[in-house]
Amino acid sequence: xxxxxxxxxxxxxxxxxxxxxxxxxxxxxxxxxxxxxxxxxxxxxxxxxxxxxxxxxxxxxxxxxxxxxxxxxxxxxxxxxxxxxxxxxxxxxxxxxxxxxxxxxxxxxxxxxxxxxxxxxxxxxxxxxxxxxxxxxxxxxxxxxxxxxxxxxxxxxxxxxxxxxxxxxxxxxxxxxxxxxxxxxxxxxxxxxxxxxxxxxxxxxxxxxxxxxxxxxxxxxxxxxxxxxxxxxxxxxxxxxxxxxxxxxxxxxxxxxxxxxxxxxxxxxxxxxxxxxxxxxxxxxxxxxxxxxxxxxxxxxxxxxxxxxxxxxxxxxxxxxxxxxxxxxxxxxxxxxxxxxxxxxxxxxxxxxxxxxxxxxxxxxxxxxxxxxxxxxxxxxxxxxxxxxxxxxxxxxxxxxxxxxxxxxxxxxxxxxxxxxxxxxxxxxxxxxxxxxxxxxxxxxxxxxxxxxxxxxxxxxxxxxxxxxxxxxxxxxxxxxxxxxxxxxxxxxxxxxxxxxxxxxxxxxxxxxxxxxxxxxxxxxxxxxxxxxxxxxxxxxxxxxxxxxxxxxxxxxxxxxxxxxxxxxxxxxxxxxxxxxxxxxxxxxxxxxxxxxxxxxxxxxxxxxxxxxxxxxxxxxxxxxxxxxxxxxxxxxxxxxxxxxxxxxxxxxxxxxxxxxxxxxxxxxxxxxxxxxxxxxxxxxxxxxxxxxxxxxxxxxxxxxxx
Ligand code: IVH
Numbered sequence: 001x002x003x004x005x006x007x008x009x010x011x012x013x014x015x016x017x018x019x020x021x022x023x024x025x026x027x028x029x030x031x032x033x034x035x036x037x038x039x040x041x042x043x044x045x046x047x048x049x050x051x052x053x054x055x056x057x058x059x060x061x062x063x064x065x066x067x068x069x070x071x072x073x074x075x076x077x078x079x080x081x082x083x084x085x086x087x088x089x090x091x092x093x094x095x096x097x098x099x100x101x102x103x104x105x106x107x108x109x110x111x112x113x114x115x116x117x118x119x120x121x122x123x124x125x126x127x128x129x130x131x132x133x134x135x136x137x138x139x140x141x142x143x144x145x146x147x148x149x150x151x152x153x154x155x156x157x158x159x160x161x162x163x164x165x166x167x168x169x170x171x172x173x174x175x176x177x178x179x180x181x182x183x184x185x186x187x188x189x190x191x192x193x194x195x196x197x198x199x200x201x202x203x204x205x206x207x208x209x210x211x212x213x214x215x216x217x218x219x220x221x222x223x224x225x226x227x228x229x230x231x232x233x234x235x236x237x238x239x240x241x242x243x244x245x246x247x248x249x250x251x252x253x254x255x256x257x258x259x260x261x262x263x264x265x266x267x268x269x270x271x272x273x274x275x276x277x278x279x280x281x282x283x284x285x286x287x288x289x290x291x292x293x294x295x296x297x298x299x300x301x302x303x304x305x306x307x308x309x310x311x312x313x314x315x316x317x318x319x320x321x322x323x324x325x326x327x328x329x330x331x332x333x334x335x336x337x338x339x340x341x342x343x344x345x346x347x348x349x350x351x352x353x354x355x356x357x358x359x360x361x362x363x364x365x366x367x368x369x370x371x372x373x374x375x376x377x378x379x380x381x382x383x384x385x386x387x388x389x390x391x392x393x394x395x396x397x398x399x400x401x402x403x404x405x406x407x408x409x410x411x412x413x414x415x416x417x418x419x420x421x422x423x424x425x426x427x428x429x430x431x432x433x434x435x436x437x438x439x440x441x442x443x444x445x446x447x448x449x450x451x452x453x454x455x456x457x458x459x460x461x462x463x464x465x466x467x468x469x470x471x472x473x474x475x476x477x478x479x480x481x482x483x484x485x486x487x488x489x490x491x492x493x494x495x496x497x498x499x500x501x502x503x504x505x506x507x508x509x510x511x512x513x514x515x516x517x518x519x520x521x522x523x524x525x526x527x528x529x530x531x532x533x534x535x536x537x538x539x540x541x542x543x544x545x546x547x548x549x550x551x552x553x554x555x556x557x558x559x560x561x562x563x564x565x566x567x568x569x570x571x572x573x574x575x576x577x578x579x580x581x582x583x584x585x586x587x588x589x590x591x592x593x594x595x596x597x598x599x600x601x602x603x604x605x606x607x608x609x610x611x612x613x614x615x616x617x618x619x620x621x622x623x624x625x626x627x628x629x630x631x632x633x634x635x636x637x638x639x640x641x642x643x644x645x646x647x648x649x650x651x652x653x654x655x656x657x658x659x660x661x662x663x664x665x666x667x668x669x670x671x672x673x674x675x676x677x678x679x680x681x682x683x684x685x686x687x688x689x690x691x692x693x694x695x696x697x698x699x700x701x702x703x704x705x706x707x
């Protein structure tokens with residue numbers, strides 16, 4: 001994106017985010033989920049990082065949210081109640097660690113271990129509160145407000161049992177047990193008894209309370225609470241403490257604001273616990289970022305075991321000495337980070353819409369998306385069901401959309417954000433011609449569906465896909481017929497280039513796919529992205545081109561392609577576009593019919609488009625520089641036929657070995673056959689070889705030969 005485009009996008013994002021934040025924080029109303037809003041904020045943040053000169057002081061990334069309500073007395077905070085910067089991936093977290101490292105020591109420290117470690121906490125989805133105790137008594141409880149001035153909600157907070165009305169005075173021995181010295185111990189006890197102590201924490205509503213209340217309200221025909229966070233906010237920011245009491249809120253402390261000469265953030269938690277506050281039992285000291293990431297991933301997967309909503313973890317540099325050195329910038333401290341769990345909704349762009357042909361010929365649209373993390377996985381496709389759904393969403397290609405993946409349900413586009421349009425978006429039309437067979441598409445009378453009436457279309461395409469992943473071609477482990485059919489059905493794959501776009505997240509929601517199998521399949525596909533040219537040509541399924549011929553074509557083409565081990569597909573396109581039937585006939589075993597078929601394949605616009613898509617999706621061509629003819633080889637010119645099953649090697653391995661050493665493999669025995677390699681239980685080829693007097697060798701002998 002250039003600067004001008006970035007500026008336009010930033011302006012649009014700012015407007016949209018501000019609109020939703022106003023609804024959410026000031027009016028306690030919500031039009032899009034917090035996850036979707038976070039996604040927009042994250043895009044804005046990333047753009048501003050790329051173009052720092054476009055960051056303005058009114059940007060939502062620079063601001064602490066909220067405005068105090070008029071109805072409560074105002075409280076000026078002793079120090080600003082800040083926000084946190086968000087991270088969404090391990091990379092974001094590593095970037096943050098790197099930034100803090102640079103700030104602390106201009107030259108990078110050789111140790112990957114963060115001195116003093118991190119303290120990792122669950123990030124509760126509730127309301128930030130400041131609690132002030134004087135001479136041990138709870139005096140003022142305030143909301144965050146705009147960060148500088150909050151609302152005095154003391155009376156309401158007094159109804160929350162988790163908030164002590166009087167501090168507990170810790171015993172000296174207890175404080176010593178957590179590693180504090182005499183001076184620290186004295187200071188804490190003195191502040192608790194005679195001084196002023198401020199803590200900050202989160203007021204939350206447990207999910208069970210939320211559900212029970214809503215059940216009750218439903219019975220009483222009262223309006224329902226939108227979500228636990230809103231419910232907690234509503235409970236505290238209203239004028240009748242009785243209602244707060246009824247709503248049964250909980251409270252956990254996450255910060256000790258008063259300086260009590262402690263040296264670690266973890267100690268602050270232990271001390272506040274001894275002062276009578278609840279702290280989260282899940283919180284954990286982590287000695288490095290790897291442990292932090294493990295903590296994050298564990299709780300992301302076990303969110304349902306926490307009785308309240310949490311939307312991520314808060315990671316804090318544990319050594320308090322480092323805090324002033326890292327400082328505060330914009331809306332938050334640099335010594336803390338919110339590492340978010342991936343939300344069930346996120347925003348992304350629809351890059352294209354492709355049409356799948358199903359078994360009955362029905363065409364189904366699928367949105368191809370800019371990959372995005374949602375519901376804990378990265379997703380790159382979403383089904384759009386049919387044209388009606390596209391019209392209902394008013395979706396265009398290029399639109400920013402809200403994508404949802406809740407639980408293990410297949411991801412779906414739930415909303416378009418039309419205000420983020422640039423004017424370059426394209427209307428979506430049902431293709432006039434079938435994307436698979438180019439036959440005329442017809443509308444199913446009386447239905448919303450369109451179909452390809454060619455009865456063979458689906459089966460032919462399926463065979464094409466299976467051929468591409470088969471042993472002799474790309475040889476992708478785990479991509480057998482059943483799985484391919486499943487991928488076609490759910491709209492993830494319509495042509496061979498689609499295999500390379502599939503992410504783990506696309507698979508995880510599907511039947512038969514667990515975490516590990518999704519990962520394995522994506523890895524298997526990706527590991528074959530550098531395709532051997534001969535296998536690639538065979539995989540294309542050009543009529544009459546078998547494995548042998550594909551090898552010969554590869555040899556001819558290698559001589560014309562750039563002299564590199566890896567070449568791009570557009571290099572191949574350039575070469576084949578200039579070649580005609582006669583050029584292919586130069587190959588000894590290629591006759592006029594085969595030459596015509598090859599030439600036609602490479603001049604067909606549909607096929608060239610497919611090659612372009614393969615390139616776009618990262619497929620490259622691996623070229624063997626030494627051709628059969630230039631290298632002096634052990635099996636040069638020898639023709640082999642295989643029969644029976646071999647023990648040590650697979651048939652594919654044997655074939656590859658023979659070709660590598662300059663030999664050829666034929667499927668039938670003739671006078672020209674030099675050797676028949678016979679394994680156990682050989683078939684009729686064995687008898688024919690005997691009849692023709694062709695030399696028959698066993699597996700052992702063959703292995704000797706190729707040694
Ligand atoms: S530390 C500078 N720890 O998240 C703010 N915050 O997005 C320091 N939150 O306003 C906050 N759980 O309301 C911290 N374990 C936790 C938290 C937590 C929830 C909230 C808090 C804060 C917001 C920042």
